[in-house]
Amino acid sequence: MKFKFSSFEVDDGMLHSAAVITAATFSCLMSGFVLQNIWRKYIVRQRIKRRREESKLSIQKMGDYLMQHGLSVDKRNIILDMPMAELQRKLQNGSLKALDVLRAYQSKAIEVTKDLNCVVEPIWEAEEQAIACDFMTGKKSPLHGIPVSLKENYHVQGYDSTGGMAKFIDCPQPDDNVIVKTLKEQGAIPFMRTNLPQTMMVYESSNPIYGETRNPHDPKRGPGGSSSGEGCLIGAGGSVLGFGTDIGGSLRIPAHMCGVCCLKPTVGRISTEGTHEVHKGATLVPGATGPLSRDVDGLVLAMKSLLVSHMFELDRSVPPIPFRPEIYEDHRPLRIGYFHDIGYMPSVPACERGVREVREILEKNGHTLIEFKVPRVDKALELFAQCVFGDGCKTFTDALKYDVVDPSFKLTYFLIHQAPEWLKRVAGFFYRTVGHDPIPKKVLVAAAGIKSVSKWWGVVEDLQAYRKKFEMEMRANKLDAIISPGFAYAAIPLGKAFLTVGAVAYTNLYNVINYPAGSLPVTKVTEEDEKLLENYPTKTLYAKNIKKLSKGSVGLPINVQFVAPPYQEELVLRLMKEVETSIKLGERHS
Numbered sequence: 381m382k383f384k385f386s387s388f389e390v391d392d393g394m395l396h397s398a399a400v401i402t403a404a405t406f407s408c409l410m411s412g413f414v415l416q417n418i419w420r421k422y423i424v425r426q427r428i429k430r431r432r433e434e435s436k437l438s439i440q441k442m443g444d445y446l447m448q449h450g451l452s453v454d455k456r457n458i459i460l461d462m463p464m465a466e467l468q469r470k471l472q473n474g475s476l477k478a479l480d481v482l483r484a485y486q487s488k489a490i491e492v493t494k495d496l497n498c499v500v501e502p503i504w505e506a507e508e509q510a511i512a513c514d515f516m517t518g519k520k521s522p523l524h525g526i527p528v529s530l531k532e533n534y535h536v537q538g539y540d541s542t543g544g545m546a547k548f549i550d551c552p553q554p555d556d557n558v559i560v561k562t563l564k565e566q567g568a569i570p571f572m573r574t575n576l577p578q579t580m581m582v583y584e585s586s587n588p589i590y591g592e593t594r595n596p597h598d599p600k601r602g603p604g605g606s607s608s609g610e611g612c613l614i615g616a617g618g619s620v621l622g623f624g625t626d627i628g629g630s631l632r633i634p635a636h637m638c639g640v641c642c643l644k645p646t647v648g649r650i651s652t653e654g655t656h657e658v659h660k661g662a663t664l665v666p667g668a669t670g671p672l673s674r675d676v677d678g679l680v681l682a683m684k685s686l687l688v689s690h691m692f693e694l695d696r697s698v699p700p701i702p703f704r705p706e707i708y709e710d711h712r713p714l715r716i717g718y719f720h721d722i723g724y725m726p727s728v729p730a731c732e733r734g735v736r737e738v739r740e741i742l743e744k745n746g747h748t749l750i751e752f753k754v755p756r757v758d759k760a761l762e763l764f765a766q767c768v769f770g771d772g773c774k775t776f777t778d779a780l781k782y783d784v785v786d787p788s789f790k791l792t793y794f795l796i797h798q799a800p801e802w803l804k805r806v807a808g809f810f811y812r813t814v815g816h817d818p819i820p821k822k823v824l825v826a827a828a829g830i831k832s833v834s835k836w837w838g839v840v841e842d843l844q845a846y847r848k849k850f851e852m853e854m855r856a857n858k859l860d861a862i863i864s865p866g867f868a869y870a871a872i873p874l875g876k877a878f879l880t881v882g883a884v885a886y887t888n889l890y891n892v893i894n895y896p897a898g899s900l901p902v903t904k905v906t907e908e909d910e911k912l913l914e915n916y917p918t919k920t921l922y923a924k925n926i927k928k929l930s931k932g933s934v935g936l937p938i939n940v941q942f943v944a945p946p947y948q949e950e951l952v953l954r955l956m957k958e959v960e961t962s963i964k965l966g967e968r969h970s
């Protein structure tokens with residue numbers, strides 16, 4: 381058969397050849413595409429492997445170095461046992477050398493990371509800085525010689541900030557971030573970089589580059605996240621002061637699970653410039669930076685040292701409000717709201733008891749405690765999801781393109797980030813009908829993306845309305861502050877956070893309203909709490925999982941959150957210090 385076109389004739393043979401050429405081109409392109417993907421993944425795996433080996437080697441080298449240059453065990457332990465105030469005083473009056481303090485903490489950090497995997501690498505420049513500190517004459521800066529650890533996403537000159545993502549390996553930062561610069565200017569010595577979960581948008585503790593961090597109180601359990609390495613390192617005694625980030629609870633969840641103190645300031649009170657966040661553009665609920673420490677004095681010292689002209693000058697978006705001692709040192713009795721249940725998910729008995737005991741302490745100290753009916757926390761969680769996943773999670777999936785997705789993140793990543801909208805709706809339906817929980821559906825629909833600018837503006841209005849409602853509720857009760865559970869439950873087995881993730885509402889509530897929130901260890905899970913867990917109401921799938929995963933948690937730390945209106949960090953710290961002191965006094969007398 382022949383086809384005649386205007387100027388030439390096409391026969392069967394030519395048609396057949398054209399089809400063959402098209403099919404060949406198509407299969408070439410397809411195989412090219414497949415091969416390219418395989419190649420890219422191979423390169424990524426190689427890069428991850430190399431980076432992991434470099435990290436292990438660096439830690440090992442530091443260990444070997446300390447074998448020759450370390451302190452005696454006794455001297456080291458005396459330093460490690462010092463609370464922050466004593467350590468600072470001795471460094472200031474010269475009775476302790478910065479280099480000895482550094483050596484003590486370096487060696488403890490290297491020792492604990494062997495089992496807990498909380499350090500990703502040492503900061504080698506620390507030694508030079510400590511020596512310079514010891515040679516210094518004249519007035520000493522407030523953080524003179526204090527070693528500080530930094531979550532891996534803090535930009536430090538010459539080091540990668542990967543956030544656990546392969547794409548960011550081999551991208552050494554050109555400069556220290558504002559907090560690191562200010563800390564150094566105030567005499568602190570950044571000495572270790574700590575682990576985090578991939579993308580930092582989970583409260584797990586693992587990533588394919590540096591592996592999994594474990595809980596210092598029970599290595600089979602997670603340390604919480606995403607400032608996992610910080611919580612773990614400080615909880616294990618390998619650091620006295622550290623810094624992390626928090627957009628949904630990433631300072632407070634590891635603080636609670638590892639039994640350390642932390643402060644999530646109001647976003648804007650201290651600089652957030654120069655930290656790696658996947659979704660920097662999602663500014664409606666932005667990430668906060670903040671300190672973690674062994675005690676409240678550490679947090680106070682950190683805030684006093686950061687709220688100075690050096691930081692205000694480096695980051696002019698930060699309002700120049702120095703630390704206000706008149707609020708921190710005030711003794712005026714306060715009206716404080718409390719709650720232990722966010723409405724759709726109760727906290728476990730130990731967490732409830734934590735709030736009750738703090739309430740009793742505060743009442744004894746002359747404050748008035750009032751039960752606070754917290755405005756619908758499920759709405760706050762939905763707003764959180766709309767604000768951080770409103771792009772349909774495109775930013776996250778782009779960041780992880782070709783990457784190895786960590787096993788602990790796979791389910792979260794698939795369901796919240798990658799799944800098509802229909803699947804998110806089906807999963808939401810499942811949670812609602814089988815799991816008896818309406819919350820995941822709202823979150824999953826939000827994570828399918830906000831479809832238009834006008835809808836986005838609707839979210840902005842809803843957020844403003846929620847914030848106003850919270851403020852009005854506090855005003856109506858004439859509340860100065862709030863206390864609430866540090867989290868819904870104590871540390872659970874590694875890799876299981878997804879099964880209980882709705883609990884994040886206990887912390888992200890305060891990100892949504894942008895209130896400063898501190899977290900303080902107040903008690904430990906007791907046998908009695910474990911018995912009471914039997915009666916924990918299990919109406920929803922999440923609650924069932926919480927009950928199951930909380931078993932065997934006797935001895936694990938329990939924190940309480942302290943919250944105040946925006947820019948009242950000093951008030952939060954005042955209450956934390958008051959409770960910490962009362963608990964210590966109680967322990968001494970019992």
Ligand SMILES: CCCCCC/C=C\CCCCCCCC(=O)NCCO
Pocket residue numbers: 580581582583605606625626627628629630631657667765795796819820823824881882884
């Ligand atoms: C099945 C869906 C239910 C999901 C409900 C929870 C929604 C979102 C999970 C987010 C978890 C965030 C953890 C903390 C993140 C954080 O603070 N990161 C700090 C980044 O610097």
